[in-house]
Amino acid sequence: MKHIDLSRGRISVTVNQHHPEWQLNDLLSFAERINPKRAFLFVSKVLGKHIPVAPSVMQKSYQDLSALIPQDLPYPITVIGMAETAVGLGAGVYREFKKHVGQNAIFLTTTRHPVASLPTLGLFLEEHSHAQDQFILSSHDPIKHQHVVNSKTLILVDDEISTGKTFRNLILSLKKSGLDQVERIVLVTLVNWAEQHLVTDDLGIPVEVVSLLQGHWQWQENNQKIVVNMPDVSSTEQQSQKIIAPQDWGREPTFLNCSAWPNVPPARANEKILVLGSGEFSWIPFLIAEQLEQQGAEVYYSATTRSPIKQGHAIESICGFKDNYGLNINNYAYNVKHQQFDRVLLVIETAQDSVDPILFEQIKNLEVISYAD
Numbered sequence: 001m002k003h004i005d006l007s008r009g010r011i012s013v014t015v016n017q018h019h020p021e022w023q024l025n026d027l028l029s030f031a032e033r034i035n036p037k038r039a040f041l042f043v044s045k046v047l048g049k050h051i052p053v054a055p056s057v058m059q060k061s062y063q064d065l066s067a068l069i070p071q072d073l074p075y076p077i078t079v080i081g082m083a084e085t086a087v088g089l090g091a092g093v094y095r096e097f098k099k100h101v102g103q104n105a106i107f108l109t110t111t112r113h114p115v116a117s118l119p120t121l122g123l124f125l126e127e128h129s130h131a132q133d134q135f136i137l138s139s140h141d142p143i144k145h146q147h148v149v150n151s152k153t154l155i156l157v158d159d160e161i162s163t164g165k166t167f168r169n170l171i172l173s174l175k176k177s178g179l180d181q182v183e184r185i186v187l188v189t190l191v192n193w194a195e196q197h198l199v200t201d202d203l204g205i206p207v208e209v210v211s212l213l214q215g216h217w218q219w220q221e222n223n224q225k226i227v228v229n230m231p232d233v234s235s236t237e238q239q240s241q242k243i244i245a246p247q248d249w250g251r252e253p254t255f256l257n258c259s260a261w262p263n264v265p266p267a268r269a270n271e272k273i274l275v276l277g278s279g280e281f282s283w284i285p286f287l288i289a290e291q292l293e294q295q296g297a298e299v300y301y302s303a304t305t306r307s308p309i310k311q312g313h314a315i316e317s318i319c320g321f322k323d324n325y326g327l328n329i330n331n332y333a334y335n336v337k338h339q340q341f342d343r344v345l346l347v348i349e350t351a352q353d354s355v356d357p358i359l360f361e362q363i364k365n366l367e368v369i370s371y372a373d
Contacts (some may be wrong), residue, residue: 004030004313007037009222009289014252015215016195019064022212029314030162033307038178040219041307043314044190047159048286049085050334051314052300054273055290061212065188068210069097074152074183077105081250082158082166083112084136084305088282091250093188097155098256105155106147109250110134110170113243113282113325118252121148124166124173136173137251144253146270152183160191161209162217164198164255186210193217240253240326245349245371249283260287264345264369267297274341276333277303278324288369300341304331319363321356324348337362345369 001014002024015024031041031050037088043050046061079097081090087109094107114120114135121136138145154174156167167187175182185200185207192211200207248258261284267273273292277285293299306329309315317337323329336344346355347369355368 006030006032006040007310007312008032008224009062009316009361010220010273011040012218012220013193013215014217015213017215018213021064022061026211031314032310034310034314035308039221041309042160042162042191042193043309044159045189046284047089048277048301049159049305050309052302052335052339054267055293055299055301058092058286059290059300061095061190062089065190065214066093066096068285069093069155069186070208070326071100073155073186075101075104076146076147077086077101077153077155078151078253079105079107079108079155079157080136080170081107082170082281084111084154084282086158087250087280088277088286088303089159089190091256091283092286093157094154095255103255106144106253107250108136108148108253109280110136110250113251113280115243115247115251118247119145122173122177124169134170136170136177137253138181138245139253141253148253149178149361150181151179152181153186154179154182154184154189155186157188159189161187161189161194161198161211164194164200168200168203171205175203175299178221183249184208191215194227205350229320241324241350241354243325243349244351245281245284249281251280256283258287260284261347261369263290264292267292267295267299268342269296270298271342272298272300274300274302274336274339274344276336276344277301278346278350279304279306279331281347281349284349285345288345302333302336304333304346306331308332309334319359321359321362324350324356326354331356332342333363341365343367 029043079094087314118137121138126328187209189211241306275289289301319333323331344366
């Protein structure tokens with residue numbers, strides 16, 4: 001059992017099983033949420049969200065997770081990545097999985113950014129999150145829409161399962177939205193802590209979990225009185241900064257044929273580069289990071305987030321700024337400021353001028369890459 005002391009209590013984790021190539025210390029560290037509902041955070045070392053990580057390490061996690069997915073699943077299959085944290089993880093797992101099943105599987109992500117031009121399939125809550133409302137969007141393409149609605153297998157991807165409530169809420173929402181042919185559900189996650197919490201018997205559909213590590217956690221409060229000011233980060237209003245990049249990475253159901261944008265300056269010899277995704281917009285930036293790494297640079301990938309986390313433990317530095325969607329929501333880039341990079345490429349789905357100027361004061365060698373370039 002491993003114990004981590006935080007200001008509001010102690011998180012204790014017990015590992016019961018892990019992939020032969022992934023130990024607890026390979027997969028995650030810990031930090032403290034600024035959130036009255038849950039004081040602790042599992043900080044992934046392979047996700048590419050709060051800690052910059054090499055794209056090749058991320059890709060290995062995609063391969064190893066995909067290899068654990070059962071082979072006998074009924075078609076059609078829909079793979080869903082959970083926003084915002086697991087959009088890239090879901091896409092990466094789908095990319096590997098698609099090598100075996102082709103277009104029998106389609107990919108989509110949940111989102112906190114409703115898109116007026118796309119039909120809404122459902123709405124559900126992520127109860128422990130700062131931004132609880134999540135949407136599931138569909139497509140006006142009848143082939144894609146019917147593929148999702150007719151799904152016999154759902155593969156739901158998240159970075160970790162701590163109670164399973166979010167998955168449960170999503171499954172119930174999808175059933176209400178007309179997905180009434182689902183025969184099997186597979187939860188895919190880097191770390192499964194929900195061995196003692198996952199309740200799925202009443203769903204009427206077999207649910208299985210695959211993960212690189214599984215175990216359980218316990219939280220002991222220390223009764224320390226701390227005032228937690230939780231920012232409002234719901235985003236169901238229309239953003240003033242328009243999304244100008246294509247939605248073909250998963251906000252609309254997709255077979256994920258998108259590729260890295262071609263206008264990124266190539267890597268130079270011995271260059272150390274950080275590619276930053278932006279909130280949910282994480283797959284295209286990852287493809288750019290992967291491409292630069294393949295060109296021979298020392299490349300790391302992470303993404304901005306709206307989740308406020310205290311400095312300390314896994315969080316060595318914090319950049320705070322306003323979001324690029326015009327919602328006036330606080331965003332953060334973690335573990336960037338204290339490091340030295342020759343180039344930091346922030347890849348966004350909004351216009352160049354949507355980036356908060358304060359970010360340039362905090363991150364040296366920052367360049368913004370936008371679809372409009």
